[in-house]
Amino acid sequence: MRTITPLVFALLLTACSQHPQPSLYQQLGGEPGIAAITDGLLQKIEQDQRIVHHFADTDIARFRRLLAEQLCNISGGPCEYTGGTMQESHTGFNITLAHYDALVENLIDVMQQQQISISAQNQLLALLAPMYKDITYR
Amino acid sequence: MITRFTLALCCLLASASSVAGSKIVATGGASSIEGSAGGGIVPWAVINGYGSSDEWSATAFTSRVGVDDFTLNVFGASVSYDNKWEWSVARQTFKLDSIGGELRQDVFGVKYHIAGELLYTAWPQISVGLQYKKHRDFGLPQAVGARDDSGVDVYFSASKVLFDQVAGRNLLLNGTVRATKANQTGLLGFGSASDNNYQFVFEGSAAVLLNYNVALGIEFKQKPDQLNFATEQHWRDLFVAWFINKHVSVVGGYVDLGSIAGFDQQQGYYISVEGAW
Ligand code: HEM
Numbered sequence: 001m002r003t004i005t006p007l008v009f010a011l012l013l014t015a016c017s018q019h020p021q022p023s024l025y026q027q028l029g030g031e032p033g034i035a036a037i038t039d040g041l042l043q044k045i046e047q048d049q050r051i052v053h054h055f056a057d058t059d060i061a062r063f064r065r066l067l068a069e070q071l072c073n074i075s076g077g078p079c080e081y082t083g084g085t086m087q088e089s090h091t092g093f094n095i096t097l098a099h100y101d102a103l104v105e106n107l108i109d110v111m112q113q114q115q116i117s118i119s120a121q122n123q124l125l126a127l128l129a130p131m132y133k134d135i136t137y138r
Numbered sequence: 139m140i141t142r143f144t145l146a147l148c149c150l151l152a153s154a155s156s157v158a159g160s161k162i163v164a165t166g167g168a169s170s171i172e173g174s175a176g177g178g179i180v181p182w183a184v185i186n187g188y189g190s191s192d193e194w195s196a197t198a199f200t201s202r203v204g205v206d207d208f209t210l211n212v213f214g215a216s217v218s219y220d221n222k223w224e225w226s227v228a229r230q231t232f233k234l235d236s237i238g239g240e241l242r243q244d245v246f247g248v249k250y251h252i253a254g255e256l257l258y259t260a261w262p263q264i265s266v267g268l269q270y271k272k273h274r275d276f277g278l279p280q281a282v283g284a285r286d287d288s289g290v291d292v293y294f295s296a297s298k299v300l301f302d303q304v305a306g307r308n309l310l311l312n313g314t315v316r317a318t319k320a321n322q323t324g325l326l327g328f329g330s331a332s333d334n335n336y337q338f339v340f341e342g343s344a345a346v347l348l349n350y351n352v353a354l355g356i357e358f359k360q361k362p363d364q365l366n367f368a369t370e371q372h373w374r375d376l377f378v379a380w381f382i383n384k385h386v387s388v389v390g391g392y393v394d395l396g397s398i399a400g401f402d403q404q405q406g407y408y409i410s411v412e413g414a415w
Binding site: 050096099100104117119122125 | 159160161162190191192193221255257258259260301302305306307308348349350
């Protein structure tokens with residue numbers, strides 16, 4: 001009996017950890033959730049004097065579609081990202097740390113408004129944070 | 139002083155929509171008792187306030203540590219630029235509640251953020267700092283064997299936020315290595331009759347960010363033990379930090395300062411309020 005108890009515990013634990021976790025894509029609300037995040041973020045950018053000037057010549061419809069594709073793709077959703085690399089797309093803009101902070105702050109505000117769980121927010125931030133080196137000071 | 143400070147903070151709270159820097163809330167850390175951005179007793183590699191690249195920021199703070207036989211009151215301020223440079227001042231008043239009297243010390247600090255970004259790079263954010271400490275009531279430290287009334291501490295800090303670590307929450311880790319001659323962080327002067335060498339000490343802290351505004355953490359501060367008249371021990375604390383917004387934060391904690399000047403088991407509370415612009 002003594003040797004069996006830990007075994008049962010071990011089995012229970014593995015059973016629990018194998019419970020299918022909803023993907024980040026699902027936690028963000030699937031396609032409508034990501035559409036809402038993208039639109040919310042675009043609205044925030046439009047009102048943010050710190051960064052809006054970067055988008056003066058941007059085709060907003062295209063940017064919106066590509067950003068949604070990318071968020072869907074990196075969060076494990078059923079989308080292909082068809083845009084340029086982060087490095088290519090942001091070269092020539094000289095995006096600074098302050099600009100990056102501003103965008104992340106806007107994204108956080110939007111996710112808070114949409115009542116996305118802290119855990120899902122952090123999972124998404126973990127995927128976006130490393131893009132810093134490709135996006136800034138180019 | 140304290141009431142005027144509180145008044146200023148209330149004004150700040152009322153005008154919470156006024157300009158702040160671009161850094162994400164809580165990433166400026168709190169003000170440590172030496173005035174440098176950090177936790178309560180440990181400096182971090184973060185730069186005080188919310189100034190991101192090319193932005194200025196300023197902070198003012200007041201802190202109190204109350205343990206069995208002593209009370210430490212601190213107030214201070216800092217200015218920072220470009221999320222790279224931090225200049226700070228702090229006045230510490232250490233009240234000897236059981237013995238009577240008080241010891242004052244001023245700390246002038248500068249910190250430079252060398253590399254890495256707290257949130258965005260795989261490497262931690264790394265900073266180097268200097269603290270020039272000047273004792274204002276050196277009679278007692280001298281009487282118990284301290285050599286100098288001033289000293290310079292040099293430290294390297296590394297800080298990193300790791301996303302989605304503990305029940306989906308972010309984890310903040312800090313490590314600091316300090317070269318110091320200070321006895322009880324300088325409150326009992328610097329060096330001793332027999333030893334005027336720098337000592338290398340480690341300081342660390344870890345905090346879980348429950349959400350964007352609230353962190354729960356622990357700190358550990360290794361200390362030298364140079365004076366013969368009494369043993370000096372490492373410090374530790376548990377804290378809760380509430381970054382109400384980018385203008386006001388409050389930290390409360392439980393501290394264990396070990397033995398101080400022959401008084402053992404000095405434990406008690408820590409409270410700190412910071413305003414940032
Ligand atoms: C969190 C990290 C970021 C992600 C995931 C991201 C994603 C994207 C994507 C998918 C595109 C479209 C690429 C294409 O046109 O092929 C794009 C373009 C763009 N991004 Fe970002 N971006 C990020 C950060 C930033 C920041 C911080 C700024 C500036 C504040 C910025 C400014 C722009 C601009 C101006 C364009 C349009 C470029 C053009 O008009 O050709 N991005 N971004």
